[in-house]
Amino acid sequence: MFLFKQRKFFLTTIVAGIILSFTTASSSNADYSKFPKFHRFPNQPLSRGRVQNIILFIGDGMGDSEITIARNYSVGAAGRLFIDTLPFTGEYTTYSIQEQNPKLPDYVTDSAASGTGWATGNKTSNGRISTTVGTDKDLKTILELAKQRGYKTGDVSTAELTDATPAVLLSHVSDRSCQGPQDMANCPQDKKSAGGPGSIAEQSIDHDVDVLLGGGKQRYDQIIDGGNYVGKTVIDAAKARGYQVVTNAAQLQMAQPASKLLGLFSPGNMSLEWAGQAAIPYPGSGPQRCIENQRPTNEPSLADMTNKAISLLKQKAGRGGFFLQVEGASIDKRDHAGNPCEQIGETVALDRAVKVALEYAKNHPDTLIVVTADHGHTSQIIPPPTASNHSPGKFSTLITADEAEMTVNYATNLPAQSQEHTGTQVRIAAQGPQGENVVGVLDQTDLFHILARAIGAE
Numbered sequence: 198m199f200l201f202k203q204r205k206f207f208l209t210t211i212v213a214g215i216i217l218s219f220t221t222a223s224s225s226n227a228d229y230s231k232f233p234k235f236h237r238f239p240n241q242p243l244s245r246g247r248v249q250n251i252i253l254f255i256g257d258g259m260g261d262s263e264i265t266i267a268r269n270y271s272v273g274a275a276g277r278l279f280i281d282t283l284p285f286t287g288e289y290t291t292y293s294i295q296e297q298n299p300k301l302p303d304y305v306t307d308s309a310a311s312g313t314g315w316a317t318g319n320k321t322s323n324g325r326i327s328t329t330v331g332t333d334k335d336l337k338t339i340l341e342l343a344k345q346r347g348y349k350t351g352d353v354s355t356a357e358l359t360d361a362t363p364a365v366l367l368s369h370v371s372d373r374s375c376q377g378p379q380d381m382a383n384c385p386q387d388k389k390s391a392g393g394p395g396s397i398a399e400q401s402i403d404h405d406v407d408v409l410l411g412g413g414k415q416r417y418d419q420i421i422d423g424g425n426y427v428g429k430t431v432i433d434a435a436k437a438r439g440y441q442v443v444t445n446a447a448q449l450q451m452a453q454p455a456s457k458l459l460g461l462f463s464p465g466n467m468s469l470e471w472a473g474q475a476a477i478p479y480p481g482s483g484p485q486r487c488i489e490n491q492r493p494t495n496e497p498s499l500a501d502m503t504n505k506a507i508s509l510l511k512q513k514a515g516r517g518g519f520f521l522q523v524e525g526a527s528i529d530k531r532d533h534a535g536n537p538c539e540q541i542g543e544t545v546a547l548d549r550a551v552k553v554a555l556e557y558a559k560n561h562p563d564t565l566i567v568v569t570a571d572h573g574h575t576s577q578i579i580p581p582p583t584a585s586n587h588s589p590g591k592f593s594t595l596i597t598a599d600e601a602e603m604t605v606n607y608a609t610n611l612p613a614q615s616q617e618h619t620g621t622q623v624r625i626a627a628q629g630p631q632g633e634n635v636v637g638v639l640d641q642t643d644l645f646h647i648l649a650r651a652i653g654a655e
């Protein structure tokens with residue numbers, strides 16, 4: 198049986214290779230000719246099995262170190278998180294390119310450039326949202342492609358919905374700060390009053406994404422300065438475009454699949470799941486146990502939002518199925534702040550959201566689930582500090598599920614400053630049809646092509 202399966206697999210691969218050689222030339226979204234040194238065509242696909250639905254999880258700043266810290270703390274060193282159970286695992290490089298000299302890499306990406314990488318298959322410079330380096334042209338996103346092909350679409354985040362990660366799927370602006378119609382100082386050409394596509398909030402509505410859930414209500418309360426909805430708030434424009442708008446967990450539960458859904462559960466980023474003492478310079482904070490269950494109950498958890506998004510998208514789904522992105526945003530934000538308990542709580546929250554998708558896939562095995570990060574981050578597990586041997590940065594010691602002490606270090610910037618992203622490669626994991634395509638060492642831009650293949654666009 199095993200041999201037979203293996204032979205069938207090889208035959209499938211050969212046939213897939215032949216099909217691919219006829220289809221790649223005309224369908225690529227990326228402009229590979231411009232920066233040949235830093236781009237390559239994606240790997241030959243290992244699998245082309247039929248994909249009905251795609252659920253993509255992005256742990257912002259969730260490098261291998263952040264995953265290991267959350268695992269050690271919450272289930273112990275020998276335990277496994279749900280995200281550890283996905284059968285196919287690869288790594289991908291995350292560098293961006295320089296705005297002034299795009300032939301050169303920028304080794305440490307931000308979430309905007311990295312998101313443009315995985316969402317469009319193109320490298321760009323830090324700060325750009327799905328626009329080309331230098332020339333500021335729109336780059337087609339995987340969500341736009343999925344929508345064109347009849348998929349229902351959803352975009353979910355614990356950050357503001359207009360933050361870089363959710364934004365790269367449904368908007369095109371030259372700078373990530375251009376989140377609401379009154380936040381356009383860095384993107385004057387994109388303003389609606391200047392004939393542009395408007396802010397990220399406006400574009401999210403104009404894209405008619407079926408399910409939008411997250412924070413950032415402050416952006417949607419702003420007044421639109423041009424176009425069809427001039428003088429209205431973005432929320433009013435959303436209603437005019439047929440969205441039901443909900444602002445708390447109870448309303449989210451009640452939301453019906455009859456119309457598109459915009460859920461805005463906080464003025465800014467959504468509340469954190471856990472609390473604890475921040476890291477400090479030697480001797481560090483702790484030993485401590487994290488304080489769990491800190492999120493106010495009027496805000497839904499990431500798992501709740503994922504569950505509701507799936508249930509709405511599947512009820513609306515036609516033959517094409519759905520594409521859903523779910524971001525655990527504040528792993529990154531609490532890593533910047535050097536707070537291990539808050540960071541771990543957000544990582545565990547993403548893990549619980551992944552569990553929801555894994556449960557769904559049990560009865561819908563034609564669902565491709567991908568879990569990855571957009572870039573590495575600061576936190577490191579280091580040996581116990583002593584007076585003569587300790588990090589010059591800040592750290593905290595936690596008592597883990599093993600009942601052992603684990604010291605987490607933050608030292609990519611001065612202790613009082615925001616800690617920095619890092620340039621390391623990060624994990625990409627998958628399960629379901631075409632999940633095998635994530636194995637090996639990839640680049641972030643390859644994820645776009647893997648997803649584009651999965652929806653039949655490449």
Ligand code: MG
Nearest residue numbers: 257308362526
């Ligand atoms: Mg993000």
Ligand code: ZN
Nearest residue numbers: 258529530533
């Ligand atoms: Zn960050």
